[in-house]
Amino acid sequence: MDSAAHSPQDSPQVVTGTGGTGGMGVFDALVIGGGIAGLQTALDLADQGYSCAVVEKDASIGGAMIRLSKVFPTLDCASCITTPKMAAAAHHEKITLLTCCDVDRLERVNADEDGGSLVATLTQRPRHVDIEACIGCRKCEYACPVLTPDAEQGGFSGRKAIRIPFSNAIPQKAVLDVEHCMLCGKCAEVCPTQAIRYDQKPEQLRLEARAAVLATGFRLSPVADKRQYGLGAIPNVIDSLQMERLLAPHGPYGRVLRPSDGMIPDSIAYVQCAGSRDASMGVGYCSRVCCMYAIKQAMLLSGSLPLADITIYYMDIRAFGKNYEQFYQNAKAMGIEFVKAKVASLDPTEGGAVTVHYEDQTGAGVATREHDLVVLSMGMLPGWQPGQVCPVAIAADGFIDTVAPKTLPSLTAMPGVFVAGAAAGPKDIVDTITEAGGAAMQAAKYLAARAANAGLARTPQARTEKASIQEASHG
Amino acid sequence: MAERTNHNPAQAPADSQAPAHNPAKNPPPAQNHDQAPDRNHDHDQAQDQAQDPARVGVYICYCGGNISDHVDVEAVRARMAAQPGVAVARTNMFMCSDPGQELIMEDLRAGRINRVVVASCSPSLHEGTFRSAIARAGGNPYQYEHANIREQVSWVHHGQAATDKATRLISAAAGKAGLLDALSPLRVEALRRAVVIGGGVAGLRAALDMADSGIQVLLVERTAWLGGAVARLGRLAPVGEDASGLLRGLAGQVLAHPGVTVHARAVVSGFGGYLGNFSLTLSRTPDPDVNADVNADANANADAVADAAPLSKMPSKTPSKMPSKMPSKMPSKMTVGGFVRGLGVLAPTQPDAASQDQGPLTVRTGVIVLATGHRSYTPKRGEYGYAENPEVLTLPRLIQHLADTEAETGPLLVLNGRAIRRLAIIHCVGSRQIPGIHQEDESGCLNEHCSRVCCAASINAANQVRERHPQTSVYELYRDIRTYGRGQEEMYAKAAANRVVFLRYSADDAPEVRRCPAGQGFPLEVAVRDGLTLGQELRVPVDLVALATGMVPGPVAELVDMLKLPVGADRFLQEVHPKLRPVELPLPGVFLAGTCQAPMDIGEVCSAASAAAVKAVALLSKGHVELDPFVAEVDEQACTGCGACVAACLNKGALGLETLELDGAMVSRARVTPALCLGCGACVAVCPEYAIDINGWTLAQYEAMVDRIVCRLEGVA
């Protein structure tokens, strides 16, 4: 056993600027977004030998998926599917990860010179931790006296001002949030590697590449936008990602409890299309995942709270993916109640329950029912507004426009720039991963063509005379 | 185009992989004996191992409660730490996470351990994760054994029994791990070639993507036409692209691509070899009479009485020339690259295919992409009046009619000379079937899946009818409207604006299609209990009923048999895992593209096809691939050359007897050809001297595992 075999590639590669003067790097491709779409794209590009930089705004890669509990229709734990891909990307010699990075500008320069190159200007926000020195031991986190609501846990539990973002984050490096830090110095005292940098400044990075893939994902439509559902102010009305945290193995309470008083809910309702198919919110489209995640959560809830009644108020159940309809029928067979109705409004009650006013389309018009806990199945909004940052075209739905949605679904209006996953419209994980592979294929083809034009043929076998595959024989 | 069809394979550039002798006398698997890779047996390493006693590291996962809720993980850790041969025993919340893997890597680097056991979820999920972590830390990834204590313990057992069983399984794994030798992967040269089976949109997309990446592609299509199911479509949902234009574009690129050879009218009739070096036998379908296709088109999908009258016949455009080989009754208008609605784009006739009496053709390839597509569900006789009433047809037939008559407008839709005043479209025919409500087919199967595309296709058809024929009313009878895709909800809203009437039925109270009572002036009526109007029973007299038939798996039984392909409960081809490996099959080097896997729309098909292509390109990019070294190995000292193993071998050619010099004497010994060895172990059981074993799966390892399962362990059942 040769311990000298330990190579630098054993730890995730992270580019950092040096001393605030700014860093730079040249890659074959940039992947904007380190969620499942970006990671799959980067892996598929890197496996063909292309170097990629993955630019992630958060302190960890993994995106929305790593924050989920279990995923439909197999009920695998999301972490079990995401972590290997995260680790594979982090360890891939052709992949460089950049976390805490915002894209300030992404544009093509010198376009007339053989297509030019894409240049991204990034700001790396300070972690206030030296990422090279930090060993992820969490001593700072244990020592920190500041407790603040943890957005990673749906705001239900607390976190420290300095912490590892979450248990399976990559990189496993601490991040200090200055907004809540009291500068008490306790973290710096306990840090065994003197990695705390209170005075760390944002750094400008400049990356250059021939191609880019936008994998900027989605954000959940905010409950606060929905007047009829209480603008987020009614106790015990939560959104679906909050429920995801309540159900997760690392969740805030370790079990499902009603947030206002810690009661075990006997009756839980899902309001479907709470943030989708609703012109009043400016979201006319279907978010594609809400039916399935509501059914999935309902199944998980009926496992953890076998006595609870679970009701799903829906317009249409859209269980269209492979094995999804079977999943839906199983949920019905398990006794989850599906009520075809549009929920008109929600009201708080004194005891903490929530009154649901709905229009029953199979019964006698308007009806009301009380539930201990109401989950709003919020939809997907674009995760990134290119605005002045990048001249890529946006469609009427706000997501990145694709120019050949049937034959080349990853093509954007900007040459050399491709799109994958929910950045091009709401999408579930299965479709996202497949689309990411497709985007990697098209980006690789673009890179190969550019290399061929530049006389740098990567593959000597490529585009040679047509050799026949059949040398064998009749017989 | 001309040089393509004249291309003679015999004049192909010499292929470095191809043997010089006449291959017809040596079937492909046998050709490769001399190139078959030998296992890189690292003797130095083996000697190191011999001197270095096994120190097993045991790592037990909590799986965030998935395991630790039922297995006392810390108790198991303590028991394992006390077992002989176990150097360290550790636990982690998520062993698959980076910190979890780091535990293993650190122990390896520090020299504390030289064998690894991870106890976590099923090895199908993370065996590879941990093997690669071991390799990164400088260990041998094959000195690893996995204990499955989630799927096979914590999810099925509880309490002390779960903790005890987990202990036994981990102990057994540690017992095996102690006996694991260092192995190296087999290196197999990979042909930079791909065979795509199926010439629909999925096959065309995958072929183009791989060819553009420098891989030689052979596209096999059963019919004479490229385009598959899309050839029957017209204006596509939601924004109305023209399907024929789309197909002409894709097929045109494929036909013009120097890296793609199209073999139309061919089917795969034989299969052999392995990743990097498969061999496929192609048999030609007998009659290269394209004219017959065109004439048969009306009947090819002819599913109902109504469809007996031809909906479409010939292309409206007039191509310039007629291929010389075409039979005389071939209409003078067809040419390669020409498009016929319902059939597709005419593929070229390969010169070798055109000559008569040719036997099957054998091709060699590095990878295979399955793009065999789906077929449209055929309703049973009497299902919603199908085949009993001439006024009932399938939605695909209606769509094809709308495409064929695209130029026609007028107050009323006219079909087979009949003016259609009211049209009813019934959704979910042959899809979303529920046990106990729907009737199984002859083979006892139900189509429980949603076909994904029919809602949008129905509404798209309804909009076209309403916009072109404003006097024809359209009723959509649906269960749930699934216009999930980009732009589809807008199309649904447009249908409402077009005054398409939506009626909602429930699966257990399906609409009835029957002859209309006399005097009503309509041939049929549809009776439905409408869920949108408080369950009111409505009777809608109609002129035409279209059944939105779903997608069912294509006829691929022979391929499934030949390649041993896994098939899901829905009878579509089954990927390894929908998220981890969505376009891969357990057979390395074989990929899935498009609707052979599940219903998809065209954009989704192209994404999936490109995703399959990217995996294939990555595999072939190096010109070689590495395979697991789990093959038979002979102990030449113990072998007596009796030949029992050779007789028992299930893959002829993998084992043979050869004469070699051993300790100064010429002796006969069994010899394994590793690239051909399946690793099944049939030879192991019959060896009287116990002189042959499967690397990584030896009999001694199994015996050690059984010993650990039955042995006395303090306090463990």
Next chain:
Amino acid sequence: MGGQASVGAQRKILILATESCAYPGADSVGQAHASYPANTYILKVKAPVLFPERFYLDCFRKGIGGIIIMSCGEECPYKGAYKAMAQRLDRVYAQMKEQGLDIRRLRLTAICTVCNRAFLNEVNQMNQVLQELDAPVQAQA
């Protein structure tokens, strides 16, 4: 290690499960969270044709109560392996009879990747057999 059998070892069931069919089938039972007796020890095999006659007899001698070979049956990826193994089992049964072992302790069955019910049936049936066979032994003791 292997000498003494632990208490209750005669009730232990060894399951030889093929990696392409029965092993994922057992995983599928787990994914469904269907409970079954914990005296079952599943070993993954490429193909059970690997095991010689003596392996089975050794297992019984070591104290294994029952063995279920969960193969792929007709779906076997190794053409001919199933037939070769079925013939071998006939010889094993003959030797079991000679040694006074009830042949119901060894069973060959086919389990596919989604055969949850069949898997549970096999496990329960073998347990019934073992209970029946063990009862008189324990009465004597």
